[in-house]
Amino acid sequence: MWIADLRLVLPDRVIPGGAVRIEGGRIAELAESAPRGPALDGGGHLLIPGLVDLHGDMIEKEVEPRPGAAFPVDVAIAELDTRLAASGVTTAYAGLSFAEGKAGAHLRTEDRARGVIEAVARLRDGLRVDLRVHARFEVTVARAEPVLRDLLARGLVHLVSLTDHTPGQGQYRDIEQYVRYQTRAHGEDAAAAEARARQRMAAPPAWEVARGVTALARAQSIPIASHDDDTPEKVRLMQGLGATISEFPVTLEAAAEARRLGMATMMGAPNALRGASMTGNATALSVMQAGLLDALAADYHQGAMLPAVLGWVREDLLPLHEAVALVTCNPARAAGLADRGAVAPGARADLVLLDDSGAAPRLRAVWRAGRMIHSDGWSGRAAAAVAEAA
Template identity: 35%
Template sequence: MPDQTIQGTVLLQDGRIEAIVPAEQMDIVPDADRVIDACGMYVMPGMIDIHSDAIEKEIEPRPGSRFPMEMAFYELERKLVVHGITTIYHGLSMSGGVGVRSDEVVEQALLAFHRLSHTRSLLRHRLHLRYEVINFPAIDIVRKHISDNSIQLLSLMDHSPGQGQYSASGSYEVYVSKTHGLQGAAAAAMAQRMVEKHKQINWQILKQLAQSAISAGIPVASHDDDSSEKINQILDCGISVSEFPMNLQTAIYASECGLHVSVGAPNIVRGGSHGKNMSALDAINANAAHIICSDYYPSAMLASVFRLINQGMDMAKAFRMVTLNPARALMVDRNLGSIEAGKCADLLLVEVFEGYPLVRKTLVNGEIVYQSDYVQHL
């Protein structure tokens, strides 16, 4: 049930939810071939993660230490079902940079993941292409992936200095130093090149790109919006999701304009942004955030939901932020995102042990893809 919590039984048939039977009507539950005991646990929809950078760390856990795509795929999906994520939108950043965010590696990952996920998998794999808007040579590659429907979400990013995530003076140089090992004059020169590219952005071309994605049924998101002016600009492009607004005023304005606002689970769990940006909790408390994503740490998804519940949020509302709300934003709610008759049986059995939520079983299409059984003492 998307708007309430009930005690009862969920009936599954052929990978879908057949019915939800309240506890007081248990006498009408038919005999079943298989019964999964969820006594003392919560049964919730599988979580839908619309923005995860985890795949980048699986491909390249350290700069220059790249691993095979098949290994990254299989190892990551095993971790994701442990955390209760049953639909993942892998974030691959086509920034024109080096390593895992180079155009070449992103292309390799897109092709490999598309092939592997259509062979067999533990969960629903989707591809979120993150396009850096100053990566002008790659725009034809993005168009190709839109036309052949090899991606399921497109986001437009601008990480150039002087705005967005790097509005503070010198912050981009610090990032370059940590990520690429460039120091002093070299870091400053790279920042200046980014500033010059930013001046060349053609928003008419970006609007056409966004519109072509939307026409193909691919939702489009913006990234690190920092002002009402930026929100108005992306609204003109037809974008429907605002990822990680930089400040509360922008988040509120985006929400008032009808955008789906997404915030990071790590921000909620840690009680603030690691980059000293907007507190996700402040946005949620202001009803200006609707979706929680894992960002860079999938382990934080379920923990973030229960932190909200422990702070007084209605349980059904908290669950929707990782289930039905992202499903609606990405237009997959016909089959996913809630426990309703006819929908896919993507379900979690969650135990709260000493105040901490633990996924005990993960079901995708009614099949158990993960199960944990604890012993009392070793």
């Protein structure tokens, strides 16, 4: 199948008026002009790789959209799958937390995480997107280790991150910052939030337990990420545990140290789109302008990824191909996925046809391995036009 009249976004440049041939689930051929013979009309739209999201927290909210209102897990995963496809995400790592200890922590317990992860494994072959599991291990919750070890041993985890939400460091560098966030985001009483913060600060991180978890992940060639690094020392600690991705560094100093050590730096797309961190830490824009940004992740909203990078293009902050790389080939490379993330011959045909003429991008069609998983009706009109011409 040929699709012509495209602006092909390659890793290093953009080809105007190009064409692509999809065959057997892969990109078979690229052309810089219209091919001979029948072809679907791309309408001059952008053709970019399918988005690769290494950190999306949305699955927990799909399972329990309101406190105490749990949905069937199969329904929740199916809904998330639809949302991801409609956002242009073709490879997604669903973040599952283990007993993080926030207000409303029933969302984030070992049993809940295990159940959702097992459901993803059972359903993933029939989903639109390639849905994978990002296991978030809280280093102060050693009791979650046996559950995570079991899931790793069974091959149900595809990425592990080491998280430390202890107040006084990382994302919450002082107690007041932590209390403000808890009261605003979760409606928690300020006095209760402060008391819990001080209790958590008294619990030392279980670094030896974390070392055992990462050793098992490395033995299975599973990528490891650090989370909310705030100092160069913390980055070095995490890199020593095997982390190759620094996700959401909260200071430029931490991001610079990650880059020096050869780690991929990743920020949140909502941060990039809004121009601000929810907790007053480093912005994605500042990390990008310092030349330290490798990738953007959905974080808490998959719909932020494309508007964020295209917004930077409209503001002349990045060339189009470099902006698109932040949500495609760069995260794919960081996760060790060599078969996707680029519009290139031989790559998987994970593709997004995108109309970028309006204030917000409009997805016309999305393919995963050459199979269309989302369309706004473009495919039917294009096929009808080819049939009429024939």
